[in-house]
Amino acid sequence: MREGRDGKEDMRQRRSRQHLSNALLGLMEEQPYGEISVVDICQRAMVHRTTFYAHFEDKNDLFHYVLQNMMDRFSENWARADKEKGLRAGFRDEFQKVLVFFRTHQRLCSVGLGGAGSPELQMMEKAIARVLERFILEKGDPAVQEDPYAAKVWGRFYAGAILSAVDWWLENNMPLSAEEMGALLERALPERWE
Numbered sequence: 001m002r003e004g005r006d007g008k009e010d011m012r013q014r015r016s017r018q019h020l021s022n023a024l025l026g027l028m029e030e031q032p033y034g035e036i037s038v039v040d041i042c043q044r045a046m047v048h049r050t051t052f053y054a055h056f057e058d059k060n061d062l063f064h065y066v067l068q069n070m071m072d073r074f075s076e077n078w079a080r081a082d083k084e085k086g087l088r089a090g091f092r093d094e095f096q097k098v099l100v101f102f103r104t105h106q107r108l109c110s111v112g113l114g115g116a117g118s119p120e121l122q123m124m125e126k127a128i129a130r131v132l133e134r135f136i137l138e139k140g141d142p143a144v145q146e147d148p149y150a151a152k153v154w155g156r157f158y159a160g161a162i163l164s165a166v167d168w169w170l171e172n173n174m175p176l177s178a179e180e181m182g183a184l185l186e187r188a189l190p191e192r193w194e
Contacts (some may be wrong), residue, residue: 017055019045021066024059029105033063060123067127070101092186095162099178102166121163129159161188 023044027036042049056062133155144150
């Protein structure tokens with residue numbers, strides 16, 4: 001993502017990025033990510049291509065931006081929830097929000113993000129894993145202190161598990177509520193994360 005000269009983002013830049021983000025998400029609900037072009041995104045956002053390229057290098061850069069914003073929001077909420085409720089309850093509540101997001105944007109999984117192993121799904125898994133890794137490190141679990149790879153491996157493990165659970169939930173027409181799914185996830189997390 002390109003920044004302004006002084007590194008700050010003004011209101012106009014934020015608005016343009018938001019329009020482009022919304023356009024990409026809307027298009028991903030209608031067709032596979034690989035079939036979406038920068039021209040399609042610009043037409044949907046009603047901006048010129050020069051505006052697009054003033055903010056992003058290509059559509060992958062825009063997709064990274066969308067994922068990063070989503071993960072930043074989840075990260076902020078998890079940090080707040082961790083102080084108020086504990087890590088397990090925070091995980092549960094934010095997982096429920098992830099489910100609600102995908103329920104609202106169901107076609108992102110089935111059309112836009114492609115199948116398992118798609119580059120787009122891998123980008124999403126890595127973004128979720130980075131957020132989880134930070135939480136695991138901040139929690140100060142003794143196992144993390146003893147093994148420098150533990151937080152990275154656990155972050156990727158739980159990110160993959162979360163996306164797999166979301167995929168199962170959507171494939172099966174959401175047979176459980178987001179709250180029931182959250183409760184199941186919470187029971188699967190280590191008790192020491194209380």
